[in-house]
Amino acid sequence: MVRTRRIAAAIAAAALLPAAAALFTSSQATAQTSDEIQDEIDAQHSELEKVIEDYNAKQEELEDANQLIADIQAQLPALEAAGLAAQDRMAQIAATAYAGGDFAMVNSVLAGDPSDFADRLMYLSTLSEADSVTLQDSLTQIEELETRQAELVALQESADEILAEIEAQQDEIEDEIDALEAEYDDVVREEYQEEWGDYTGDSAVVAFAYDQLGDDYVYGADGPDTWDCSGLTQGAWGAAGVSLSHNTEMQWNETARISRSELQPGDLVFYNGLSHVAIYIGDGQIIHAPNSTTVVKIADLDIMGIDGYGRP
Incomplete structure (x- = not known):
């Protein structure tokens, strides 16, 4: 759980970084000499390295996330079996409560909104100690499984979004460098031809x-x-x-x-x-x-x- 939150926090923080696209707007190069264009190319390469390193960092985070997802997926069969067993135990408690006249209270515990989970657990104090422990364990087990699944889904979606953004930024910079290098080639050719004149x-x-x-x-x-x-x-x-x-x-x-x-x-x-x-x-x-x-x-x-x- 701690590791999941660490990865999610890292990706969330990355999402708050200024978009690289804002840093790498089209230069619409006005360089008059090959040296000036070369300076622009060097500057763009420097910025591109930052984007690539951000990309690499997010890839590392994504690898951690994917490993965590794989770990949970490996555990799911056992967790789902435990969840079904927990539901059976809760059904038995509900049946017992119904026979004893406490069905309405137990039903409110089981059917309540997940956001009221802590409040619902307070009702368990009115059950027998054994039933209360059993029901609390069952609800906690199901709640933890659902929470972790939701965290992992959100984490994967965030990671995919960040990586897609970085890849788009990288493509944008590489396109700009290609354009600058093409302009550089044209200017160098013109400079050489101007230097030596026409044949x-x-x-x-x-x-x-x-x-x-x-x-x-x-x-x-x-x-x-x-x-x-x-x-x-x-x-x-x-x-x-x-x-x-x-x-x-x-x-x-x-x-x-x-x-x-x-x-x-x-x-x-x-x-x-x-x-x-x-x-x-x-x-x-x-x-x-x-x-x-x-x-x-x-x-x-x-x-x-x-x-x-x-x-x-």
Whole structure:
């Protein structure tokens, strides 16, 4: 009983907490730079962690409640049998009272409103001591069973309501973060493209690569909005009508060797034991998809050890 009340109190207290939705209203982000949007994303993640921890705490409370419910359900057969036996004993007392002229008093004890339970027990003092004890035990047993069942039902309903609210709050925050991250990607792309300007050359390969500036690196990705190194070079040359495999070493074998002095925009530059490949764009620069910590970007040609150069 104490444990039931502890859990019920904890869930009731949680219900009084300010709704997380009020804390996480739509930002309608007006950030002008990627850094400002990143700050908003970090702040939202911080708030989301609070919601998730509230969710976890309520899950723990619910586990306790469910265990308690299981315990009571295991006891119910015995309690119900005891309740039926108690009813039989009360019927016997009522029959005896009827024979003795006290039926009206006993009937009022048995038929009274449950809220008058304490008052009804006072009437038992007029019965014989043995009958009074028997009837009081029976009524108490039935009353306790009904009370605990009601507490457990209320507890389960409260727990379900709280968990549903927290799940809704979590979904709302995750949706907001997704929107912010999408905006972040758009702003980063715009910033990179503004920084490096528009491509004015006539290489379809380089033009395609410019359009991907600011896109995320994702291992194994080959577009349209995420890339790894060989996926980007494959996509860029695909835009020019040339088919390349999605693998750096295979692309090495699919291209003709050229010298550094022969490099032209669109040629491929191979690095690091044929584990990385980039697109030469002229003026000693490349466009490449470096790794998962950054995005498709422009870099100096000599960013790492060069294995060689290739032209499809």
